[in-house]
Amino acid sequence: MMKVVPPPQSYRDAFQPGAFSGAMLTACGIQDTVLVFHGVSGCHIQANHLRSDHIPDGCYVPIIPTGITQDEIIHGASEQLRRALREAINATRRPECVWVTVSDAIALIDDDVKGISGLVAGETGARIVFIDAPGFRGGVARGADLAIAAIADSFAPNPDVSGRDGINVLAPFLMGSKNWPYDVDEMVRLLRESGVPVNLVLSRNTPFADLARFGQARAAYVPSYEELPETSERLAGLGQERCGLDLPLPLGMANTEEWLLGMAERYGDAAKARAVLAEDMARVKRVLANNYNFSWMASLLSGKSAAVCGFAPFAAAMARFLFFDLDVRVRVVAIYAETQPGLEGAKRLLEPLAESVDLTVLENPTFLQAGQAAQEAKVDFVVGSIQDKPLYEGLGLAHINLGPFYFFNQFNFVPWPYAGVRGVLNLFSEMARVAQDAFWERGAWGERAYKRSPPEGCDKRAR
Amino acid sequence: MSLAEQGYRWLPLDQAWRSIPPLEAGAEVNRLYRGFTGTWCRYIMATTYTQQLQGVVALTHGPLSCVAATRNFKMTNYSLFWANPFLHTPCTAMDEMSCIMGGARQLEEAILAVDRDYRPPIILIFETCATSMIDDNIPHIIARIQPKVRARLVHFPSGGYASPWNGRSVELTAENYVQVMEPPARVGPDLVNILGFYKDAGCTQGRKYPGDATELSRLVGGLGLRVHRMLNSGDYDYVRTAPEAALNAINCPTWGYPLARQMEKQFGTHWLKQAMPCGLGSTARWLRGLAQATGRQEQAETLIAAEESRLRPTFEELARLCRGKVALIECGRNAQGSLARPLQYGRMLQELGVESYFYNLHPMELKARRDDVDCFVGDGYNPKVLVGPYPYQRPVNTPDVMRELGLDVDHVIYLWEDAFPYSRAGEFDPSDVPWVNTSVHFRRTKEGPFRSIGYAGTASLWHSIRESLQVGQRKARSTLYGRVYSRTPFDFQRSQHGPAGAP
Structure with missing residues (x-):
C-alpha cells in the first residue's frame, strides 16, 4: 500500500541548488570553455563548489565571477561584466x-547581459552564450x-538530420547520485555495447x-523525470x-536489466544488451560467489527496513534496489523534484513496492x-545525502550518504560506478558500511572496555 | 617576475590596513585588486552563525537557492566537524512571480505555519538578495504577525549583496544577536560571558576533540569566576539571558568585538579587549585583564605561575629548536580571508624568537577586519603582511615568497589556514619543510583545543611545531598530497632530475 504525503503549503525546506547551478553543471562539463558568473559572491560559491563534480576523470572549466557589491546593485554592473568577458576571452588560451x-x-536590476x-x-x-538562470527561476533541473536550450539554439539550430542515429544523454547530474560522473560513464558504456549509439553526453568531459x-540523435535521454x-x-523542433x-535508473540488478533492455529494444540491439548483462554478471559472480563476506552481509540485510531520501530518480531507483535486490523492506521514501512530472515519474516506479510493503512516500x-x-x-537505516546526515544520525538512525552530488565531503576516490551490474559491487x-553502523554495537564497546586495576600499593579502596 | 615586480610589498599590519582603500571605493578597488569578488555573503554568514544555536528555527524569506548555498558547504561542514546541530531552514521559496509581485503574503503564511509545525521558542527571519531588493517590509510583517504566534520573531537583515567581505559580514551578523537578548533581572558579579565562538558550538561535552570552550572555561574557573554564556551556542534562553553577566571576555575579536560593543551600548555590559590567548604572554595578559576587572588578581597570579612553571622547560627547548627560523603564515590560500587566527599564531611564535610573515591575505579581506587589526596591534603585535594585487584572488606561491625573503626550506616553518595548502613533493612538502597544520578546518588534537587557545592549546601547538621540525627533515618519501601536485612525485625522479620538482 502506498500512502502519499504532500509537502506543507506555505513553505519548503529542502536542498535545492538554484537554476544557475544547473546551468553551471551543464556548461562546466564542456572542455575548453569558461563560465562568467555575473552576480554576488554567495551565489558564486554555490556554483563554484558544485563545479567540483566535474573534476574526477573530467575537465576543469574556470568560473570567473564578477563579484557584485551594493554599489553595483544601485548603479548597475555592466562594466564589471564587460571586463570579465574580455578577461575570459583574452586569457592565455x-x-x-x-x-x-x-x-x-x-536579474532583478536587469543588467542587459x-x-x-x-x-x-x-x-x-568570441562565442558567448548567455543562460538566464538566476536562483529564483528554479532549481538545478530548471x-x-x-x-x-541555449546550447541547442547556439550550436545546433539547423542540424543535418540525415542519417541520424542513437541518443543524446542530457544533464546526467540530475540523476541525484553522488557518483554520477562514474555512473554516467558506465551507463554510456552499457548503451554502446548494447548497440545504442551515444551521440553526445551533455555534459561530462564533453569535447566542444x-x-x-546535438541535432543528430533520434532521442534524448535525461536520467530524470522532471518536466x-x-x-x-527544442527536441520537438528537432524531431x-x-x-x-x-x-x-540502472542502480542494482533488477533496475539495470529493465533499463538496459528498455533502451536497447528501442534504440539498439536487445540481444547485445542481454549479452552485456550476462558478461558483467559473470564478472560480479567471480567476486561474490562463494564469498563468505558477501553471503554474511546479504543475509544480514535481508528483511531489514530502510528509508530513502533523495532526488526523485535516485530515491526511486535506490528504493527498488534495496527491495528487489537486497530484500530490504523500504518503509519511507522522500522524493525531491522541482516539477509534478518529476514526482509522478518516481511514484510510478515505486508502485511495484507498494504491492508488497506498506510504503509512505x-x-x-x-x-x-x-x-x-x-x-x-x-527503520534500521536511511539512505540519504551528506546534507541530511546530521539530521538522521541526530535522530539515532544509521545513515549512508549516496546523493545528490559529488560535492561535499562525499569521499569516494575509487573510479567505479554505482550504476549497472558492475556497479552493484x-x-x-556502501550498504555494508551502513549495515555496520546500524548493527555493530559500538556503544557497548566503550561502556564495557577493559579497565586495568590500579597498581599494587595504590588506594586499596579501589579494590 | 618577482613579487615586487608584480606589485607586492611587505608592510606592517597597521600600515597595510591604512594603505587599502575603503571597502566601498569600488572604482579604486577594481583598479588595484582586479577581480576581487569575496567568497561568502552576508546571508550565508548570518544563517551559519545561527546554526550554532540549539532549538531555534531559521526562516528564510527568499528563493530555496539561497538556503542551498548555505547548506551546501557551511551548514553541512559545521555539523559534521563542529558539533553544530542540524538547523531547520524553512523557506518561503520565492519564485519569479513572487519576486515581481512581492512576497509579503507568503512570508506571513510561512511564519504562521512554521510556528504551528515546529513550535519553536524563537524564529529568526532572514532575507536574501531578492527579498532585500524588492524590499518586502519584514519588520512591518513581524509586528503584525507577532501577536498571532507563540514564537518570538526576530528579523536579521541579511541581503547577500550587502557584504561580500567576510569581516564586514561577520560584524553585521554578530552585532544583531543583541536583538535576541533581554535586559537582565539582575547581574551576577562573578559571571563572565565569553564572546567570539565561530563554528565551534561552544559546548564542552559530547565532542571527540576539545574546543576553545573547554580551555577557556578552565581558565575562567581557575580565577574563581563562573562562565555564564559562550556565544554563539546554547538555546534561546541561554542567549536571551547573556546580559546577566557582569563582564564579556573575548575569544575571537572578529565575532566577539561587534557583539560586545552592542551589549555595552544596550545593557552597559563591560568588556575586555584582550583576545585569543595563545602563548605564555598573551594568555597571561588575558587572565590578568580578567582578574583586574573582577578583583581576582591573586588567583590569576597563582594560576599563571603554576602553568608557566609547568610549560617553561618545553618552551625553552622549542625556542632553541626554532632558533634561526622564520614562519611563513598563509592566511588561506583558498579564501584568503583568515586574519585573527594567523595573527594569534604569529604572536605566539614571536615569544619563541620566530619572526612571522603573513601572505595570501587579500587586501579587501584585510580591510574588512578592522577589529582584528586593532586587537593585535593594540596588544603590541604588528607583523609584516604581503599586500598586493592578488588578481582574481589568485594566491601567490609559497616558494615565490621564500625567494623574495631569501629563505630556504631549512629556515622556514609553514603554518596554513583554510583549505588547499601549498605542497609539492621534493620541494615543499611535510617531508621537506616543517609544515604545521593550523587550519581551523583540519587541526584536531586530543591534548588541547584545536584552535590552540590557552595553556593547553599552546602546549599542543608547541608539540605540533616540534614534531613538524623533525618530520620535515626526511627529504624523501613525500606525502600523497604533495605527490599529486608535483611533476616529480617519486624519489627516483628527484634523484634523476635534481631536487627542484616544481612546475
Missing part, C-alpha cells in the same frame, strides 16, 4: 566559448533546461566540437523524442517531516 549566467540580484555579451562577442569574435552534433519545457520544445521516462518533504517519518517507521559495499 582563448576558450571555445564563454558561458554567462547570473545571480538573483543581477544579453546585450553586453553580444557587444563583446561582436568586438572579439537551470539545466535553460542551458540545454561534439555540441554541433523540461525549454528542452522539450527528437525524450526517452527513458518510464524507466528506472513523502513529496518534497521538509527535513522535519522526513526525519519524523523515518523515526516513526523505526560498489553499491553493495
Whole structure:
C-alpha cells in the first residue's frame, strides 16, 4: 500500500541548488570553455563548489565571477561584466566559448547581459552564450533546461538530420547520485555495447566540437523525470523524442536489466544488451560467489527496513534496489523534484513496492517531516545525502550518504560506478558500511572496555 | 617576475590596513585588486552563525537557492566537524512571480505555519538578495504577525549583496544577536560571558576533540569566576539571558568585538579587549585583564605561575629548536580571508624568537577586519603582511615568497589556514619543510583545543611545531598530497632530475 504525503503549503525546506547551478553543471562539463558568473559572491560559491563534480576523470572549466557589491546593485554592473568577458576571452588560451549566467540580484536590476555579451562577442569574435538562470527561476533541473536550450539554439539550430542515429544523454547530474560522473560513464558504456549509439553526453568531459552534433540523435535521454519545457520544445523542433521516462535508473540488478533492455529494444540491439548483462554478471559472480563476506552481509540485510531520501530518480531507483535486490523492506521514501512530472515519474516506479510493503512516500518533504517519518517507521537505516546526515544520525538512525552530488565531503576516490551490474559491487559495499553502523554495537564497546586495576600499593579502596 | 615586480610589498599590519582603500571605493578597488569578488555573503554568514544555536528555527524569506548555498558547504561542514546541530531552514521559496509581485503574503503564511509545525521558542527571519531588493517590509510583517504566534520573531537583515567581505559580514551578523537578548533581572558579579565562538558550538561535552570552550572555561574557573554564556551556542534562553553577566571576555575579536560593543551600548555590559590567548604572554595578559576587572588578581597570579612553571622547560627547548627560523603564515590560500587566527599564531611564535610573515591575505579581506587589526596591534603585535594585487584572488606561491625573503626550506616553518595548502613533493612538502597544520578546518588534537587557545592549546601547538621540525627533515618519501601536485612525485625522479620538482 502506498500512502502519499504532500509537502506543507506555505513553505519548503529542502536542498535545492538554484537554476544557475544547473546551468553551471551543464556548461562546466564542456572542455575548453569558461563560465562568467555575473552576480554576488554567495551565489558564486554555490556554483563554484558544485563545479567540483566535474573534476574526477573530467575537465576543469574556470568560473570567473564578477563579484557584485551594493554599489553595483544601485548603479548597475555592466562594466564589471564587460571586463570579465574580455578577461575570459583574452586569457592565455582563448576558450571555445564563454558561458554567462547570473545571480538573483543581477536579474532583478536587469543588467542587459544579453546585450553586453553580444557587444563583446561582436568586438572579439568570441562565442558567448548567455543562460538566464538566476536562483529564483528554479532549481538545478530548471537551470539545466535553460542551458540545454541555449546550447541547442547556439550550436545546433539547423542540424543535418540525415542519417541520424542513437541518443543524446542530457544533464546526467540530475540523476541525484553522488557518483554520477562514474555512473554516467558506465551507463554510456552499457548503451554502446548494447548497440545504442551515444551521440553526445551533455555534459561530462564533453569535447566542444561534439555540441554541433546535438541535432543528430533520434532521442534524448535525461536520467530524470522532471518536466523540461525549454528542452522539450527544442527536441520537438528537432524531431527528437525524450526517452527513458518510464524507466528506472540502472542502480542494482533488477533496475539495470529493465533499463538496459528498455533502451536497447528501442534504440539498439536487445540481444547485445542481454549479452552485456550476462558478461558483467559473470564478472560480479567471480567476486561474490562463494564469498563468505558477501553471503554474511546479504543475509544480514535481508528483511531489514530502510528509508530513502533523495532526488526523485535516485530515491526511486535506490528504493527498488534495496527491495528487489537486497530484500530490504523500504518503509519511507522522500522524493525531491522541482516539477509534478518529476514526482509522478518516481511514484510510478515505486508502485511495484507498494504491492508488497506498506510504503509512505513523502513529496518534497521538509527535513522535519522526513526525519519524523523515518523515526516513526523505526527503520534500521536511511539512505540519504551528506546534507541530511546530521539530521538522521541526530535522530539515532544509521545513515549512508549516496546523493545528490559529488560535492561535499562525499569521499569516494575509487573510479567505479554505482550504476549497472558492475556497479552493484560498489553499491553493495556502501550498504555494508551502513549495515555496520546500524548493527555493530559500538556503544557497548566503550561502556564495557577493559579497565586495568590500579597498581599494587595504590588506594586499596579501589579494590 | 618577482613579487615586487608584480606589485607586492611587505608592510606592517597597521600600515597595510591604512594603505587599502575603503571597502566601498569600488572604482579604486577594481583598479588595484582586479577581480576581487569575496567568497561568502552576508546571508550565508548570518544563517551559519545561527546554526550554532540549539532549538531555534531559521526562516528564510527568499528563493530555496539561497538556503542551498548555505547548506551546501557551511551548514553541512559545521555539523559534521563542529558539533553544530542540524538547523531547520524553512523557506518561503520565492519564485519569479513572487519576486515581481512581492512576497509579503507568503512570508506571513510561512511564519504562521512554521510556528504551528515546529513550535519553536524563537524564529529568526532572514532575507536574501531578492527579498532585500524588492524590499518586502519584514519588520512591518513581524509586528503584525507577532501577536498571532507563540514564537518570538526576530528579523536579521541579511541581503547577500550587502557584504561580500567576510569581516564586514561577520560584524553585521554578530552585532544583531543583541536583538535576541533581554535586559537582565539582575547581574551576577562573578559571571563572565565569553564572546567570539565561530563554528565551534561552544559546548564542552559530547565532542571527540576539545574546543576553545573547554580551555577557556578552565581558565575562567581557575580565577574563581563562573562562565555564564559562550556565544554563539546554547538555546534561546541561554542567549536571551547573556546580559546577566557582569563582564564579556573575548575569544575571537572578529565575532566577539561587534557583539560586545552592542551589549555595552544596550545593557552597559563591560568588556575586555584582550583576545585569543595563545602563548605564555598573551594568555597571561588575558587572565590578568580578567582578574583586574573582577578583583581576582591573586588567583590569576597563582594560576599563571603554576602553568608557566609547568610549560617553561618545553618552551625553552622549542625556542632553541626554532632558533634561526622564520614562519611563513598563509592566511588561506583558498579564501584568503583568515586574519585573527594567523595573527594569534604569529604572536605566539614571536615569544619563541620566530619572526612571522603573513601572505595570501587579500587586501579587501584585510580591510574588512578592522577589529582584528586593532586587537593585535593594540596588544603590541604588528607583523609584516604581503599586500598586493592578488588578481582574481589568485594566491601567490609559497616558494615565490621564500625567494623574495631569501629563505630556504631549512629556515622556514609553514603554518596554513583554510583549505588547499601549498605542497609539492621534493620541494615543499611535510617531508621537506616543517609544515604545521593550523587550519581551523583540519587541526584536531586530543591534548588541547584545536584552535590552540590557552595553556593547553599552546602546549599542543608547541608539540605540533616540534614534531613538524623533525618530520620535515626526511627529504624523501613525500606525502600523497604533495605527490599529486608535483611533476616529480617519486624519489627516483628527484634523484634523476635534481631536487627542484616544481612546475
